[in-house]
Amino acid sequence: PAKLPLSVLRPPVLVGREREWARMEEAWAEGKTIFLSGEPGVGKTRLAHDFAASRGVHMVLESRPGETHVAYSTHVRLLRQIMARCPDTTLAPWVRRELSRLMPDMAGTEGPPPPMVDEAERSRFLEANCLAIYQLCAGMDAIVADDLQYMDAATAEFALLMLSRRHDIPSDGVFPRFVDTYRRGELTPIAAACIQQLVEAGLAVVIELEPxxxxxxxxxxxxxxxxxxxxxxxxxxxxxxxxxxxxxxxxxxxxxxxxxxxxxxxxxxPSGRGRDLIQRRLERLSAPALQVARLAALAKTSFALELASEVLEMTPMSLATHLSELEAAHVLRGERFTHDLLFDVVREAIPPSLVPLLHRRLASALEQRKAAPVVVAQHWLEGKEPQRAAPFLVAAANAEASAFRHMEAALLYYRAATALEEAGALDEAARVRARARGIPSA
The missing domain is CATH 1.10.8 (Helicase, Ruva Protein; domain 3)
Structure with a gap:
C-alpha cells in the first residue's frame, strides 16, 4: 500500500470545536470534571487530548473492553499506570496494605489483609485508595480517562466518591482535573448514574459532540x-x-x-476502523430495528414508513418505536441514513439469504403503489425473479422511447431481453431485442 502522509494518520489541526473548547475552558475555570460524549469517531479523544495538553502536565488512561464485569478492573489499571509513571512515590504502609486487596504484589511481609467484614473496613479501603490517587497524581494538571463505556461499576462508584471529596485534598497539593470521554448511549447504568450525580452536584459538566x-x-x-x-x-x-x-x-x-x-x-x-465501529453500533440495535435499517438500505430512495409497515408486517406503532431507536442510534434521520458510509455497511452486512426475500417483498409492494417501472424491475431482478422484472423493464424502455431518450430505451430493452433469456423465455427475448435494434441511433 501507498505510504500515508502523517497528516492523514493524525490531522495537524483540530477544527470545528471552538464552541466545545470554550465550554471546556469555562468548566476548567470552575474546577469541574469534564465529560465528552458522542458517537464513535466523532473526535472525543482528540479533543480531550489536545485540551489536556494545553493545560500542562497530563497523562492518558484508557478503559478497555472486557473490564465492565470485573470489579475495580479499570481502577487497578489506572493505579498501575500512575505508579509506573511515579515509581519513586512512597505510600503509607497502611495504604499499601489496603491497595494489596486489589494488587496482591503490593502486600508487605505480613501479607494482604483479611477479607472485609463490615462497612468500617470498606470505608478504610476506599479511603486508602483515595489517598493513593491524591498522592500519586500530585503535580499533574490533567488526566484524560478515555472510553468510560468500558468502565466497571465498582470503579464508577469509586470515581464518584473520589471526585466528590476534592475538598479532602491537602491545601498544598495539586490534584489534576479529569477530562473523560464515553460513547453516547453505551455507559453502564451505574456509570451513567454516577456522572449524573456529579453534574447535579455542580461538580461536572457533560458536553455532547456532534459531527x-x-x-x-x-x-x-x-x-x-x-x-x-x-x-x-x-x-x-x-x-x-x-x-x-x-x-x-x-x-x-x-x-x-x-x-x-x-x-x-x-x-x-467502507473499510478499516470506521466500518468496524459502525458494525458494532448496528449490533447494539434490537432485531426489529435492525430489520427496518436493512429494509431502508435495500429500498434506498423508495423507503417510506407505509412501505416498511407493509413489507415487514409491522403495525405503525411498533414501526414508530423502531424508527425512534434508529434515530437515537444516529442510524436514520427521518427516512434517510445519516450518511452514506453507514448505508453501505448496513447494506453489505445483510445476510445473503435474506436479500432476495426482502427485494421480492419490496417489488410486490412498490408494484401495488405504481412506483417507477425501473425501480420495481430492479427489485424483481435482485429478488431473483427475472421474468417478473422483464415487463417493467419494457415499460420503462417504452417511456424512455416516447421521451426520445433512445439510448436509454435501447439499454432497457436489452436488459429486459437478458432477463427473459435468464428465465428461459427465449422467443419473447428475441422480440424485445428486435425492438431495441429498431430504435433510431440505438
Missing amino acids: LHSEAVGTLLGSLELAGAEGLADNVMRYTGGNPLFIMEALRHLLESGGLERGWPEHVH
Whole structure:
C-alpha cells in the first residue's frame, strides 16, 4: 500500500470545536470534571487530548473492553499506570496494605489483609485508595480517562466518591482535573448514574459532540495539504456525515487505492476502523430495528414508513418505536441514513439469504403503489425473479422511447431481453431485442 502522509494518520489541526473548547475552558475555570460524549469517531479523544495538553502536565488512561464485569478492573489499571509513571512515590504502609486487596504484589511481609467484614473496613479501603490517587497524581494538571463505556461499576462508584471529596485534598497539593470521554448511549447504568450525580452536584459538566458541519469539513481537508482533497468537501460531507474518523478512513482508502487524484469515485468501499465501529453500533440495535435499517438500505430512495409497515408486517406503532431507536442510534434521520458510509455497511452486512426475500417483498409492494417501472424491475431482478422484472423493464424502455431518450430505451430493452433469456423465455427475448435494434441511433 501507498505510504500515508502523517497528516492523514493524525490531522495537524483540530477544527470545528471552538464552541466545545470554550465550554471546556469555562468548566476548567470552575474546577469541574469534564465529560465528552458522542458517537464513535466523532473526535472525543482528540479533543480531550489536545485540551489536556494545553493545560500542562497530563497523562492518558484508557478503559478497555472486557473490564465492565470485573470489579475495580479499570481502577487497578489506572493505579498501575500512575505508579509506573511515579515509581519513586512512597505510600503509607497502611495504604499499601489496603491497595494489596486489589494488587496482591503490593502486600508487605505480613501479607494482604483479611477479607472485609463490615462497612468500617470498606470505608478504610476506599479511603486508602483515595489517598493513593491524591498522592500519586500530585503535580499533574490533567488526566484524560478515555472510553468510560468500558468502565466497571465498582470503579464508577469509586470515581464518584473520589471526585466528590476534592475538598479532602491537602491545601498544598495539586490534584489534576479529569477530562473523560464515553460513547453516547453505551455507559453502564451505574456509570451513567454516577456522572449524573456529579453534574447535579455542580461538580461536572457533560458536553455532547456532534459531527463536523460542512465548513469545518472543508477546513479539515484543507489542513491536510493533500492535492485535490479540499475540492472533495461536499462529497466527503455527504458520504461521512461529518464524522472525523470516517472522513480520515475515506481519505486513507482513496490514497491507498491511488484514487485521490482522480476525484471522488462513484463508490468508496467502507473499510478499516470506521466500518468496524459502525458494525458494532448496528449490533447494539434490537432485531426489529435492525430489520427496518436493512429494509431502508435495500429500498434506498423508495423507503417510506407505509412501505416498511407493509413489507415487514409491522403495525405503525411498533414501526414508530423502531424508527425512534434508529434515530437515537444516529442510524436514520427521518427516512434517510445519516450518511452514506453507514448505508453501505448496513447494506453489505445483510445476510445473503435474506436479500432476495426482502427485494421480492419490496417489488410486490412498490408494484401495488405504481412506483417507477425501473425501480420495481430492479427489485424483481435482485429478488431473483427475472421474468417478473422483464415487463417493467419494457415499460420503462417504452417511456424512455416516447421521451426520445433512445439510448436509454435501447439499454432497457436489452436488459429486459437478458432477463427473459435468464428465465428461459427465449422467443419473447428475441422480440424485445428486435425492438431495441429498431430504435433510431440505438
